[in-house]
Amino acid sequence: MSKICIIGGGISGLSIALEKKFEGHSINLFESSDKVGGVVKTEKKNGFLLDYGPNTLNVRLKKTKYLLQKYDAWDSCLEANPNSNKRMIIRGEKIINLPHDGFTFLTSPFLSVRGKLRLLIEPLLPRSKNTDTETVASFIKRRMGQEVLDYAANPFLAGIYAASPESLILNQAFPAISEMETKYRSIILGLKKSRNRDNNPNLSKSKLVSFKNGMEELAQKLALKLENEIKFETLVKKVESVSNKWRITTQKTNGNYSTLEFDEVYSTIPSHKIDSIEWKNIHQNHRIRDLCCATHHPLALAFLGFNKKDISHPLDGFGFLVPEVEQMKILGTLFSSTLFPGRAPKDQVLLTTFIGGERNPNLAKQKDSEILSIAKEELTKLLGISGHPTLETVKKWSEAIPLPDGKISLCKKAALELSKVNKGLHFAGSYLSGVSLPNCLDPLQYKN
Numbered sequence: 510m511s512k513i514c515i516i517g518g519g520i521s522g523l524s525i526a527l528e529k530k531f532e533g534h535s536i537n538l539f540e541s542s543d544k545v546g547g548v549v550k551t552e553k554k555n556g557f558l559l560d561y562g563p564n565t566l567n568v569r570l571k572k573t574k575y576l577l578q579k580y581d582a583w584d585s586c587l588e589a590n591p592n593s594n595k596r597m598i599i600r601g602e603k604i605i606n607l608p609h610d611g612f613t614f615l616t617s618p619f620l621s622v623r624g625k626l627r628l629l630i631e632p633l634l635p636r637s638k639n640t641d642t643e644t645v646a647s648f649i650k651r652r653m654g655q656e657v658l659d660y661a662a663n664p665f666l667a668g669i670y671a672a673s674p675e676s677l678i679l680n681q682a683f684p685a686i687s688e689m690e691t692k693y694r695s696i697i698l699g700l701k702k703s704r705n706r707d708n709n710p711n712l713s714k715s716k717l718v719s720f721k722n723g724m725e726e727l728a729q730k731l732a733l734k735l736e737n738e739i740k741f742e743t744l745v746k747k748v749e750s751v752s753n754k755w756r757i758t759t760q761k762t763n764g765n766y767s768t769l770e771f772d773e774v775y776s777t778i779p780s781h782k783i784d785s786i787e788w789k790n791i792h793q794n795h796r797i798r799d800l801c802c803a804t805h806h807p808l809a810l811a812f813l814g815f816n817k818k819d820i821s822h823p824l825d826g827f828g829f830l831v832p833e834v835e836q837m838k839i840l841g842t843l844f845s846s847t848l849f850p851g852r853a854p855k856d857q858v859l860l861t862t863f864i865g866g867e868r869n870p871n872l873a874k875q876k877d878s879e880i881l882s883i884a885k886e887e888l889t890k891l892l893g894i895s896g897h898p899t900l901e902t903v904k905k906w907s908e909a910i911p912l913p914d915g916k917i918s919l920c921k922k923a924a925l926e927l928s929k930v931n932k933g934l935h936f937a938g939s940y941l942s943g944v945s946l947p948n949c950l951d952p953l954q955y956k957n
């Protein structure tokens with residue numbers, strides 16, 4: 510049995526703590542704030558339920574369901590409204606449904622006839638040697654054409670990472686897609702084969718879930734099994750290697766310092782927080798700097814509630830994303846009260862609008878009133894809103910999501926190297942495992 514220290518009580522830290530506890534180790538998890546979850550935060554306001562961080566958890570990997578069951582969180586999962594399969598984008602200042610089968614692909618105005626023909630020749634194109642540094646933009650343009658880049662890849666990446674396809678590296682962001690070209694030559698054929706669950710034993714039917722009390726309930730469920738192990742309001746200040754042990758210095762919010770020794774340490778704090786800790790007597794200490802280099806952009810979420818009768822759009826889907834070529838200010842909007850029940854009071858709706866990211870970082874730093882008026886102005890035109898909002902709230906993230914761009918491989922190399930040369934020191938977190946909740950529930954898989 511080892512004595513293990515875990516730094517950070519987000520989903521990555523909680524998952525490692527549970528895994529190690531189930532293996533029989535003694536755990537101390539230090540969390541600087543007064544609650545678990547990290548960026549997974551939910552708040553109740555005027556009868557609305559607001560998810561400030563993640564809104565949905567995609568249970569597609571069989572391992573995700575297995576872990577949720579193991580941690581007693583599965584039975585509380587709330588499945589998204591079947592309407593959430595309906596995805597939308599903006600084209601020509603209008604909301605357009607994305608196609609979901611061959612017929613809707615042919616009839617949908619989401620691509621021009623020319624764009625559709627260009628996409629349809631993808632299976633005929635030869636393999637090309639995609640390099641470790643090829644961007645998502647270059648790959649999509651090469652295989653599927655400019656229009657798919659503009660109206661599919663660009664808004665899709667704004668939705669996942671609040672980033673542009675020009676910055677993201679295909680191998681880091683979508684390694685499976687990159688492998689498809691090598692394996693099947695065509696991405697369309699590869700996607701068809703890999704979607705067939707008989708060909709991929711790790712996948713089950715894709716299912717979006719959340720919880721009755723919002724996504725924060727996930728963190729609370731994980732923490733229930735760690736009641737004695739979590740030390741709240743305890744900031745880790747120093748990690749020091751001292752004769753085969755790890756000496757951890759912490760500071761409580763009342764200012765009191767303490768020091769404890771452990772056999773192993775798992776840091777799960779974000780890349781941009783790594784240098785807030787003093788790392789002492791560490792082999793290859795200079796590599797710590799590389800861990801801090803992940804790119805993050807600021808992001809603001811504008812939450813708007815309305816009376817249902819004041820919106821002419823039926824809000825019958827997941828929401829919409831905005832391609833950059835449409836030259837709007839918002840990145841996209843989730844129809845939150847359509848997605849899950851209990852997000853808005855009776856006869857009202859909740860819309861969550863994303864602003865900023867790589868496309869418009871400065872907009873995310875504006876005053877709340879400015880962010881709300883951008884969201885209201887653009888939503889009013891798109892959704893046909895006539896009345897006044899019944900709720901207006903903003904959540905700002907100054908460093909929202911670590912991007913799988915050119916720098917992330919440096920972080921990963923440094924994390925692996927530091928673990929190799931410092932026995933018992935480990936790094937995890939969304940910048941290493943990948944940002945999705947399923948990745949953070951299995952945060953050490955990046956080491957394999």
Ligand SMILES: Cc1cc2nc3c(=O)[nH]c(=O)nc-3n(C[C@H](O)[C@H](O)[C@H](O)COP(=O)(O)OP(=O)(O)OC[C@H]3O[C@@H](n4cnc5c(N)ncnc54)[C@H](O)[C@@H]3O)c2cc1C
Nearest residue numbers: 517519520521541547548562563564565745939944945946
């Ligand atoms: C706005 C937004 C929307 C998102 N939407 C989705 C979505 O819909 N679906 C999805 O799958 N994913 C989504 N994500 C991504 C996902 O939520 C995150 O990648 C994941 O929750 C990160 O978890 P983590 O534990 O790695 O890090 P964090 O959540 O950042 O946790 C780190 C923890 O470490 C603590 N800490 C920091 N420094 C110290 C220290 N020195 N001592 C002690 N504790 C410390 C912090 O207080 C924090 O609790 C979203 C993220 C954001 C920001």
